[in-house]
Amino acid sequence: MIMKKPKKVLILGSGGLKIGQAGEFDYSGSQAIKALKEEGVKVVLINPNIATIQTDEKLADTVYFLPLTEHFATQVIKKERPDSILLSFGGQTALNLGLALEKGGVLKKYKVRVLGTPVSTIRDTEDRDFFVRRLKEIGVSTPRSHAASNIRNALKAAEEIGYPVMVRAGFALGGEGSGVVRDAKTLAEKLKEVFRSTPQVLIEEYVGGWKEIEYEVVRDRADNCITVCNMENIDPMGIHTGESMVVAPSQTLTNEEYHRLREIAIRVVRHLGVVGECNIQYALHPKTGDYRVIEVNARLSRSSALASKATGYPLAFVAAKLALGYTLPELKNSVTQTTTACFEPALDYLVLKLPRWDLTKFEHAAPRIGTEMKSVGEVMAVGRSFEEVLQKALRMLATPLDKKYLTGQVGAYLEEIKHPTTNRLFAIFGALRKNVSVKKLHALSGIDPWFLEKMKNIVKFEQALSRRRLDSAALRKAKQLGFSDVQIATSKHSTPDKIRALRKKYGVLPAIKQIDTLAGEFPAKTNYLYLTYHGEEHDVVPAKRSAVVLGSGPYAIGSSVEFDWSGVQALQTLSERKYQTIMVNYNPETVSTDYDMSDRLYFEELSLERVLDIIEFERPKGVVVSTGGQIPNNLALPLHRHGARIFGTHPTNIDRAENRHTFSKLLDKLNVDQPPWAELRTLPSALKAAERIGYPVLVRPSYVLSGAAMSVAINRESLAKYLKRATDVSPEHPVVISKFIENAREIEIDGVAAKGKLMVYAITEHIENAGTHSGDATVVLPPQRTYLETIRRAKDITKQIIRKLKITGPFNIQFIAKDNRLQVIECNVRASRSFPFVSKVTGYNFIDIATRAMLGENVAGRYRTLDLDHIAVKSPQFSYGRIKGADPTSRVEMASTGEVACFGDTFGEALLKSMMAAGFRLPKSRRSGRDPDRASRASGNNILLSIGGEESKLKLLASVETLAGMGFRIHATENTADFFAEHGITCDKVWKISSKREPSVLHLIENGKVDLIVNIPTRAFERENTDGFMIRRKAVDMNIPLITNRQLAEAFVTALAEQRGNGLKTKSWAEYRAVV
């Protein structure tokens, strides 16, 4: 290493989790911080994602919970004066921000050096024209493409490229008009239409159906260059890699293909001059072997996180070291600790990634998959046969199988295979069960027959199993093909316990294998493990004095990085207490699955069967089930019944809280109020109960997280409709109907108890009224509007519940407050989504306290959590832009994919920063003093209001007056405009779409001059007229800030008025806490 080592480095994070940019950047960022700190380099981090591990106290030296905007980044640079910056560890957000800072001259002005891949290289990979040109310089092929501005030129271009061609219309249309065209006649017809609305189209070579192959490449500044992993997308080109089933290493490539693409990857990366890590994607023609380079991502990506977990090679850590100036041969392989980091992992297993979708959470969302990413998470299965990893991965998704894929029609399956939906894989299985040939499935899906044959193996065995005697050979075969005991039991009309006992009798047991990066060639020092039935001996012996922490499973709506944070905190506390820590998780986007977070990592299923396999082998002192959300929580009782020791609250008491009947009885006994409810199994009884309780009612299945299939029914018809959906989700559990209380506020208590006594708690308050899911709510700590008396009563109720359930460990209780009534709506005897938030805001690590309590330590103390000198606001991060057609308004079902939080000296400051951190741009009024963010659009000062219902209009009157007073030009839809005009506020009236008159609201929005849209539906849970939906959807598609909740609108306007000209402060986390 000759390069001068930096002293202080700024790392840009990736912000709230959203589709396309999820938890993987917590992994890459935290690895980078560790790599830097090991070298004595000071690290400054900007990331408003408070639930990340990278923003923990123990990692970066200084953390800023601030929006990732040019304005705030510049302020931080000015204040901290870092000598260097890392751009490639925070996804596209960080990369774009870095490019903007460079372009704006900020980096130059403050003498900040970009470490790793130079900005010029990043530009070459981000700009399509540059990219194609640079690759052409070294004779590397990219899909051929020509721009055309008339039909004649377009036809000429298409002729040259050869049909079919891909037509891409201008960006303004949002992809409309794009598509595959197979002949000249169709092209001419299509273009006639397209050219009416766009001046230019791109005619591109069509590579749909080609194999999609990726390589992860690492290069140092001395030009050493390696490929750490290659991956094959089972879904061929045409489906985004984030939506694809991906296997590593590639399965259908020959040596020639594998190494030809590898050689090109290295040639490209050297020519571009990447220093660190990058990803290169290819299309490979299945019949000719011809290739095209699709793109290069000159940064850590989702694929690199997957590659890192798939191989055990710590890509982010090494990339950070290379950015500091190290060369690859100077670094050690962290897994063996003896061999060099300059090598390419050899796998003696394979991994499969499946995407996790949650589209059912969005009404109107199309289930089609294609070139845009819609998945919210992923799972990774490790094994030694394709059948084994496929069946593991399917179970890991933790989504119940829709029965229509067992009993449906071939025609429907084939349709879904040809025009892929999120259920394509299930449709393939459905078709195979009906004896559709592999050849036909290949023709429809483009999926290589090799994979389809393996799927067929599973189906064939499944069909044979029911007829076959379950002897030792059959059992072994079933397990090697990845069947679970539950599946076998279902097929043989037996129980999983009986199958388990039978397996033990026959000695059909899984083997524990290490992922060692070198396929057994050298001994591994770290224990990165998986279980397989293709093995006879274990690689390890049981750990001594161990403790197991169960992870959270895949990221999905409602189960996100917060639970990864909690799991990691538990590991750290257990490790400090000298336990050998064991993590079980299978989500490749997490920090908990990093090689250095636990003594042993089982990259395995969180099923009763698999966790028992692990526990029976390891014989741990106990299992932590309360830090990973609902998946491990649901295992508490079954594990206990099978003899596992659960740390903390007794599993029967966890169950008492989970079971609505027992919990409700408990509340009654305590004289604690709760909304009236009923549990029902049939439609008629449900309808009857709803009449008794009175509409509107809330409907949901018994066991829920993130309001799965939760809905509000306003009358008989809507109840009947929703019930159908709810029962589909959870067939084993009946539905619960409860009174939906309108115009009430929600407060939550997160806390830790020990032996039934309250140790520490934090009380948070929602800005939005009840009706917005707690995961979608804007949350304030400490509470601003809740009376001390209410807090006292909430605390009192909490203490009673804790005592009754003898809670030891984390818990969360949700209350509804209306008039002077306090009602309990939910109690979770586990860490909730808000644990990282309350921990970081109050300064007390709730999970550390909870873990110590579970170990039996005395954790009593004086914790100051109410009287803080700062205020923090947590805002939801939505991904509506990615979910075409979804209605961007919050309901009782959770829809946000992530969250952010910011601190402030006042509520208003914290709120504005937090909203900005979630991607909200502040509208700029004519009279406002300073522009808080230069990136915001220049024109400005237009606000559009469309407010449903008399009550909301009245309540917002003061706010609208304030906005008018601030010099904003107010536009409003018909009724809204009339109402405010009557109250003396001048508005420009625009007509609703249904009125078909100009100036129409759509026209106004499409002009791009509106800075903020406030659209309040009459009743959030009612199916709205199309106007409101169109306005909201347009706002999302045009990327215009949108508020759809009245309480939030009021709070926002107050904050905006209060903050005017005041500036939003650039204070670090430590500076806020120093006052405490």
Added chain:
Amino acid sequence: MKLLLKDGTIFEGKSFGAAFDAAGEVVFNTGMVGYPESLTDPSYAGQILVLTYPLVGNYGVPSFAKASKGKPDSPFESNKVQIAGLVVSEYSEKYSHRQAKQSLSEWLKKSGVPAMTGVDTRALTKRLREHGVLLGELVHSGKPKGFVDPNEENLVARVNPKRKKVYKGGKTRIIAVDCGMKENIVRSLVARGATVIRVPWDYDFNKEKYDGLLLSNGPGDPTMCSKTIENIRTAMKKNKPILGVCLGNQLLALAAGASTYKLKYGHRSQNQPCLDISSRRCYITSQNHGYAVDGKSLPTGWEEWFVNANDGSNEGIRHKSKPWRSAQFHPEASPGPTDTAWIFDEFIASLKK
């Protein structure tokens, strides 16, 4: 069927190759692609090969184009399956590839080579790593016939061609001493415009006219090739460029007066990092060898060119003033990474001077 190891361990599995028994030295390779190339590599003669990557046979076996009109065999590394036997975790019954003409199983059966699937190859590999390579026997049924140590035989003499063969190219003439040479070495030289005169291991090439000398890879103990070593010593008097590959590295070292030794379990993989000592550049290389040059034994005038970045063993030598050098790895790749193909470029360039 069974695999018996000399230490008494038995691995059971299912046959998917020819119904013969076979004895040999059991070695493992950690490459994830390239079984047709590996299986036809003459350096594997006498060995029972264990593939650590669990799924084998996925893309079938391409059609075999026999050498014709002075062209090297394509696309394999020799004209037959060279290994004594094959052991895998899961043989893939169905294959899929545009170039595939038959399944791996069919090919092995036709070639008379036994193969076994359903083995915990990781457990087997770890045993070989801990004990060092072991003798083994693949037994279908009946009594084992006993272990055979292939290294006691002159394997080179077994695998190498019996006659001289010329591949016409440009003016530059290269003598390639075939000790079990992989076809891709010939292809690599011909592709760079050279005429290749391929001669048997014990052929006295010193009477031929040539510009450069290539010493090929090959199986077994290099000290068995004393005739080749003598011929190399004679050739050294001419000061013509010499390039050794794999066994060729060991032969050049022995000719120079250095010594070789047997590695505990060899290097057989596609991910061996080799450090060029003078430039400190590190290359990912393809390897298949059980013996190595003792770097410390190199006489004056010679130096190490490459060392293994993992275990420090010798990966290449060169003379300090004369145009003689050799690499322990395979610059011709096939299977494996192509990163060091520049060694052929430099060799050819040195001949044209």
